[in-house]
Amino acid sequence: MAAMAASAACTLAIATILDTDYYEPTASTMFGLPNTIVFTPWNNLVYNLDPANLAQHGTHPYYQHLLVNLPQLLGPAFPLLFTSFRPSTQLYAALSAILLLSCFSHQEARFLVPAVPLLLSSVELPVRFVKAWLAAWLGFNVALGILMGIYHQGGIVPAQLWLSGQDTIQQALWWKTLSPPNYLLGSKTASMQTFDLMGMPGVNMTADISKLTQCNSGVSSVLIAPHSATFLDQYIVPSDGEREIETDVPFTLERIWSYKNHLNMDDIDPLEEGLQGTLKRVVGRRGLNIWKIHKDCK
Numbered sequence: 001m002a003a004m005a006a007s008a009a010c011t012l013a014i015a016t017i018l019d020t021d022y023y024e025p026t027a028s029t030m031f032g033l034p035n036t037i038v039f040t041p042w043n044n045l046v047y048n049l050d051p052a053n054l055a056q057h058g059t060h061p062y063y064q065h066l067l068v069n070l071p072q073l074l075g076p077a078f079p080l081l082f083t084s085f086r087p088s089t090q091l092y093a094a095l096s097a098i099l100l101l102s103c104f105s106h107q108e109a110r111f112l113v114p115a116v117p118l119l120l121s122s123v124e125l126p127v128r129f130v131k132a133w134l135a136a137w138l139g140f141n142v143a144l145g146i147l148m149g150i151y152h153q154g155g156i157v158p159a160q161l162w163l164s165g166q167d168t169i170q171q172a173l174w175w176k177t178l179s180p181p182n183y184l185l186g187s188k189t190a191s192m193q194t195f196d197l198m199g200m201p202g203v204n205m206t207a208d209i210s211k212l213t214q215c216n217s218g219v220s221s222v223l224i225a226p227h228s229a230t231f232l233d234q235y236i237v238p239s240d241g242e243r244e245i246e247t248d249v250p251f252t253l254e255r256i257w258s259y260k261n262h263l264n265m266d267d268i269d270p271l272e273e274g275l276q277g278t279l280k281r282v283v284g285r286r287g288l289n290i291w292k293i294h295k296d297c298k
Helices: 002-023 040-048 051-057 064-077 089-101 115-120 130-151 156-163 182-189 202-212 230-235 275-282
Strands: 169-174 193-196 220-226 252-259 288-294
Touching (some): 064 115, 169 202, 202 230
Parallel strands (some): 169 220
């Protein structure tokens, strides 16, 4: 125990010094370290305890992990947690972690990935209909592999590659997507400003757009957002001219690029819209769009 404690303390000290040097490079001297130390586990806890911080990423109901994300990750193995589980340290560790994560209002399925092998090692295959269960397990993994590997947030990389070839665009604002990988912009990284608006509420997002964009200047700004974000409909200039845009909106949006194979699975709320309404919006309006922002301050 003494050797393990000493090793853990040494590792923790090195990691803390490296984090402090990375985030506070001007104060990483021996004398300035105590006042500006960056202790990542503590910062992580403090950040996630603030609902205002989580609201920027998007909020979910507290049952999201248990009733939505866990069945999505386990598929046919999910019922086995109730019918043929084996009490074990792995099971208790996984369930306690899931309950702890459920205390926070921002809940994504990927947060539970470390718990999946612990849960699968704590269940037994059904005695009856084992072949049918294995067929369902295979089909589930193929289907979810295609869904999550190709379609879920599938337009982010193509969008960044398209932006990397646009010389006139100088500001890119992303909303309701995963954080964009800026390295895909290549040499354009230095000349393009990228703002990740995460999953913040629509009114906060429009306020940020109004603050960050300029009025009819030479700086071209775009908004990258999923087509399923119906909040944006009030700002979109229709191409067919059948609908007039509201006159009191702070900006208008003109679609200049789209990618169809994109599903935003993080924006599902069946209790608010109903299952049919959610599927109609998320699947029926699938796709990722790039909108040119027109802001006329007159």
